[in-house]
Amino acid sequence: MGTCTMDDDVLMEVTRGDRIESSHRGAVAVIDADGAIVFETGNIDIPVFPRSAVKAIQALPLLETGAADQVGLTDAELALACASHSGEPDHATAAASMLRKAGRDSSCLECGSHWPLGVDAAHALAASGERPSALHNNCSGKHAGFVCTACVIGVDPEGYVGPNHLVMRAVTAALAEVTGTVLDAADHATDGCSIPAYAIPLRSLALGFARFGTGHGFGPARATAAQRIRAAVAAHPFMVAGTGRFDTELMTAFGARAFVKTGAEGVYCAALPDLGLGLAVKCDDGAGRAAQVVTATLVRHFLRPEDEPAASVLDRLARPELRNWNGTRVGEMRGTGPLLQLRDATVRR
Amino acid sequence: MGTCTMDDDVLMEVTRGDRIESSHRGAVAVIDADGAIVFETGNIDIPVFPRSAVKAIQALPLLETGAADQVGLTDAELALACASHSGEPDHATAAASMLRKAGRDSSCLECGSHWPLGVDAAHALAASGERPSALHNNCSGKHAGFVCTACVIGVDPEGYVGPNHLVMRAVTAALAEVTGTVLDAADHATDGCSIPAYAIPLRSLALGFARFGTGHGFGPARATAAQRIRAAVAAHPFMVAGTGRFDTELMTAFGARAFVKTGAEGVYCAALPDLGLGLAVKCDDGAGRAAQVVTATLVRHFLRPEDEPAASVLDRLARPELRNWNGTRVGEMRGTGPLLQLRDATVRR
Numbered sequence: 231m232g233t234c235t236m237d238d239d240v241l242m243e244v245t246r247g248d249r250i251e252s253s254h255r256g257a258v259a260v261i262d263a264d265g266a267i268v269f270e271t272g273n274i275d276i277p278v279f280p281r282s283a284v285k286a287i288q289a290l291p292l293l294e295t296g297a298a299d300q301v302g303l304t305d306a307e308l309a310l311a312c313a314s315h316s317g318e319p320d321h322a323t324a325a326a327s328m329l330r331k332a333g334r335d336s337s338c339l340e341c342g343s344h345w346p347l348g349v350d351a352a353h354a355l356a357a358s359g360e361r362p363s364a365l366h367n368n369c370s371g372k373h374a375g376f377v378c379t380a381c382v383i384g385v386d387p388e389g390y391v392g393p394n395h396l397v398m399r400a401v402t403a404a405l406a407e408v409t410g411t412v413l414d415a416a417d418h419a420t421d422g423c424s425i426p427a428y429a430i431p432l433r434s435l436a437l438g439f440a441r442f443g444t445g446h447g448f449g450p451a452r453a454t455a456a457q458r459i460r461a462a463v464a465a466h467p468f469m470v471a472g473t474g475r476f477d478t479e480l481m482t483a484f485g486a487r488a489f490v491k492t493g494a495e496g497v498y499c500a501a502l503p504d505l506g507l508g509l510a511v512k513c514d515d516g517a518g519r520a521a522q523v524v525t526a527t528l529v530r531h532f533l534r535p536e537d538e539p540a541a542s543v544l545d546r547l548a549r550p551e552l553r554n555w556n557g558t559r560v561g562e563m564r565g566t567g568p569l570l571q572l573r574d575a576t577v578r579r
Numbered sequence: 580m581g582t583c584t585m586d587d588d589v590l591m592e593v594t595r596g597d598r599i600e601s602s603h604r605g606a607v608a609v610i611d612a613d614g615a616i617v618f619e620t621g622n623i624d625i626p627v628f629p630r631s632a633v634k635a636i637q638a639l640p641l642l643e644t645g646a647a648d649q650v651g652l653t654d655a656e657l658a659l660a661c662a663s664h665s666g667e668p669d670h671a672t673a674a675a676s677m678l679r680k681a682g683r684d685s686s687c688l689e690c691g692s693h694w695p696l697g698v699d700a701a702h703a704l705a706a707s708g709e710r711p712s713a714l715h716n717n718c719s720g721k722h723a724g725f726v727c728t729a730c731v732i733g734v735d736p737e738g739y740v741g742p743n744h745l746v747m748r749a750v751t752a753a754l755a756e757v758t759g760t761v762l763d764a765a766d767h768a769t770d771g772c773s774i775p776a777y778a779i780p781l782r783s784l785a786l787g788f789a790r791f792g793t794g795h796g797f798g799p800a801r802a803t804a805a806q807r808i809r810a811a812v813a814a815h816p817f818m819v820a821g822t823g824r825f826d827t828e829l830m831t832a833f834g835a836r837a838f839v840k841t842g843a844e845g846v847y848c849a850a851l852p853d854l855g856l857g858l859a860v861k862c863d864d865g866a867g868r869a870a871q872v873v874t875a876t877l878v879r880h881f882l883r884p885e886d887e888p889a890a891s892v893l894d895r896l897a898r899p900e901l902r903n904w905n906g907t908r909v910g911e912m913r914g915t916g917p918l919l920q921l922r923d924a925t926v927r928r
Binding site: 244246247248249251252253254255277278279340341342343344345349352353354356357359367418419420421422423424427429495496513514515516517520554555556557558560561 | 593595596597598600601602603604626627628689690691692693694698701702703705706708716767768769770771772773776778844845862863864865866869903904905906907909910
């Protein structure tokens with residue numbers, strides 16, 4: 231393969247037969263809620279776009295404003311508000327239900343439409359003769375949550391994706407406070423679903439998720455909101471991703487012990503509440519496959535599976551087999567480089 | 580973004596707003612038919628799997644054995660024999676036609692089935708209530724060519740994907756001879772379509788495509804076969820890829836002046852016959868988006884577009900805009916690092 235396999239920051243390699251076919255570099259921060267580093271590799275102080283990995287933090291105002299309770303969102307709907315979902319029927323239905331509870335419909339979603347991320351869901355939609363709507367957008371739950379918040383605090387939802395809309399200001403403030411960063415409304419890019427995208431160092435993202443997982447450093451309202459979101463996602467892991475998706479499989483296996491969330495372009499953020507740890511991963515090349523294997527490798531190191539099914543799920547996610555169209559095993563993906571030194575990473579107790 | 584942007588072998592970067600969100604490393608070889616290096620970056624002597632990028636070379640025995648003429652393949656079918664096609668109806672129909680001309684049908688294809696690579700084609704197939712067959716496999720044309728060859732030389736096609744089948748031995752021999760490498764039947768991995776995958780250095784791949792584009796160093800039969808394949812692909816660029824695909828768009832714009840072929844896991848090979856050049860690209864992380872931008876950047880440097888439409892296609896392929904689900908421009912992809920020194924690469928005449 232190419233030119234980087236011996237390099238220090240290669241975190242994941244893809245094999246074919248006995249050779250390394252491709253390799254992925256990146257950076258990782260594992261930090262406790264006091265900011266103490268448990269494991270790091272690569273540069274964790276360069277700002278990166280967390281993208282959808284911070285949806286759970288962006289959902290805090292939905293609870294802190296009382297909007298979730300006032301419109302009567304279920305736990306499944308709370309989980310959807312943190313989702314990058316596959317656009318399966320249950321996802322689209324729940325997004326529509328959230329909007330209905332706010333007295334609105336999908337016409338006020340500003341995320342845009344795309345075919346369901348789930349291939350089977352996309353084919354089923356095509357077979358039904360329907361076209362995708364904004365409800366199928368993987369961010370529709372997050373956006374429905376923004377609409378619920380706007381309606382309850384009494385502002386027009388229109389334009390909620392703008393950085394200066396009252397709802398988006400609350401969302402950005404929550405992200406800044408939880409990660410301990412300054413997010414300048416003038417210094418943002420635009421995300422796939424049109425909300426502002428702010429770049430944040432992995433060190434701050436990991437700290438934010440350590441806090442999100444423990445409530446450490448939060449006021450009572452925020453600590454309760456974070457706890458409710460974690461519990462809702464642990465109870466409904468299907469709603470945050472979908473059939474066969476990494477996040478759903480891992481959280482189905484580990485319940486409340488692991489909160490993991492994918493972001494586009496090779497980002498993962500996670501909280502391991504029992505251990506008081508936050509994790510943040512960025513693969514330089516933006517590859518989701520690499521971020522998943524790295525995240526599963528980290529979770530496998532820090533969390534002991536409680537049963538055989540959980541252990542086998544984690545082994546499969548951390549070292550996936552690659553099979554071709556005839557089902558023949560052609561290679562695998564596996565963590566490497568600095569991840570092989572994880573054994574030296576110890577958690578302060 | 581991550582840890583590598585300043586590094587020498589970053590070849591492509593993805594921006595979001597004013598920041599680099601992701602970056603891709605890799606190696607490039609641009610070589611003439613005498614083996615003289617015109618441009619190189621990264622390590623071009625490490626063996627890499629070219630995957631589907633060498634399908635045109637693997638199609639040489641189909642012509643050299645006389646099989647293509649004996650069964651009466653059209654130029655469109657010859658192009659399909661070199662294709663990683665999108666599984667659109669014209670592709671599947673042409674593959675079926677090739678098999679029919681050999682007195683066979685899709686039941687003897689050993690490539691396996693998958694949903695069409697073309698999203699619209701996949702949705703249309705799903706809407707029709709059909710399931711994908713081996714004819715929709717992006718390699719079905721190559722495999723149909725193998726079957727035609729077997730039937731004409733009088734061997735049972737069954738098992739043609741095996742390294743020791745007479746057809747596959749001829750295919751491997753052609754690949755070894757054209758690239759000037761030794762390919763040991765014992766030292767191979769397995770490709771997505773189940774044929775052997777051999778690792779070959781970029782230097783040898785680029786040399787092979789310089790020869791493929793010029794016939795330099797080939798005997799008359801091989802030179803004629805290569806010329807016919809290039810002409811067939813130039814006449815039917817849709818057949819080698821599909822609607823909106825990079826290879827189809829670039830070759831539609833440049834005709835016989837550029838032969839480009841994608842391979843899985845971030846590989847591209849190309850021939851620029853007028854200039855006597857062969858190109859080979861491997862992106863370390865296996866990203867097709869990076870290999871495409873790098874290839875378009877190389878083609879843009881070496882080939883002067885003859886008209887405005889060709890120039891604008893090449894500009895779009897070399898520096899694609901990134902737009903979100905609402906059509907808002909959020910960033911771009913562009914060549915960088917060593918590719919900025921391309922101006923120093925001169926072609927010996």
